[in-house]
Amino acid sequence: MRLKDKVAIVTGGGVGIGRAYSLGLAKEGARVAVADIQEDEARKVAAEIKRLDGEAFAVPVDVTSPEKTQAMADETVKRYGRIDVLVNNAGLYTVLKKKPFTEIDPEEWDRVMAVNVKGLFLCTKAVHPVMKKQKKGKIINISSGTVLGGTPYFLHYVSSKAGVIGFTRALAREVGADNICVNAITPGLTISGSNQEGVLTPEQREDRRKRRSFQRDQYPQDLVGTVIFLSSDDSDFITGQVINVDGGANMH
Template sequence: MKRVENKVALVTGGASGIGLSAATLLAKEGAKVVIADFNIEGAKEVAATLVKEGYEASAVFLDAGDAQSIEDAIEFTVAQYGTITVLFNNVGLTNLQKDLDVVNIDLDEWDRLVNVNLKSVLLGSRFAIPHMQKAGGGSIINTASMGAFASDQIRTAYGTTKAGVVHLTKYIATQYGKDKIRCNAIAPGLILTPAAKNNLPQDLLDIFTKYNALPYNGEADDIGYAVVYLASDESKFMTGQTLQIEGGHYMANPTIADTNIWAANLQK
């Protein structure tokens, strides 16, 4: 089944993790895919693998902190495949050493995360929308985060910028819906990408699992399949929404995980 056949998709941050999953699944479902990444060699490797498997894919360098680079990636996509009808704004940064509480946060890091996590979504959409208007419509998909919906002791800039992505998604959907351009976001929970597996200790991963409604954390394809859905015409009546794909982490009273342990101890 070719759920996104004849669509042209640009996936930012497509060389690894969630972006890699989305690019791969979009290609397998029939889209022509451009993988954009700062790691251009990684992006070329992904594209070459997809082409070898019989799919249509290309790679382009992307510095999500640079407006010209973002515009160049959009124009490369249009030059390569004639249009752009799907944009997955997926690049995002965090820094646990500098993105601290309000008093101690590195202000240069604040500016960097606002630029990369939020402004890049604005710019990618800004440059893609005119092409989507010419094409008669399109789908913009933005990566937010579970951090957009609850605060933390650190990562002030990350959570704030991701909350901005959620609201920017609504603005884009409102302003360009009559052009048949849809805009939705996905807010992942903890996703076991290679970066997460390699950098987060098991005891921290277990804390997330403890507070999920489901007894496990997410995989990259859990987000990738949602991207395919939002890119496809299956979601043609959906816009301005944020899908929270986080294992039910915020669904219940936060005491549930601990009271379950308490109740289990009573039965011993």
């Protein structure tokens, strides 16, 4: 078990890819705070981990709230005494409709930035004092392959995920002295459950498959190994990096 005695928070950990991160980290021995705005889903995942003899609890969080993100960190420390890993996974993605940028209203733009960028800032701010005191921590930010490809009709989303990369690099410089690693992952289009029905047409899925070196669909499990690696001591000298996990679609 590579994460024995570690404590991890996974935001958006109750649904989709975040659920797979929660389960995967727990399988490697981490105690997991499954943090989600969908509290019932977070509870289900925590219960599933316990059934598999892992350790987890569900914590409700809205990542746009300074109070709720602080409460998430406080509750985790109260339960498990430390925070080793923060996976900043919560995001607005499957709920967004693709449309020309001229049709994105300013409120929707602000909401995407609030969850997908400010959310990372607030969660990081909440866990940082704990990691600093421990003289070690791992922050893993979930960006998106849409940044590499410049996916059209998704301007707010792609801009927010580009923001995640800037956030990762600048933060890595600031917290290096605290021995905190900050890295990002750019997942390719992943069949996460939520985006399966209605959002992706069979043609779009076929198109994505063809663009990859490995010509198959990408699933949450394809991303879990990278999150475990970035959470583990094996990646202690890696920081400020963006790791692309997309089956060889993008190669820059």
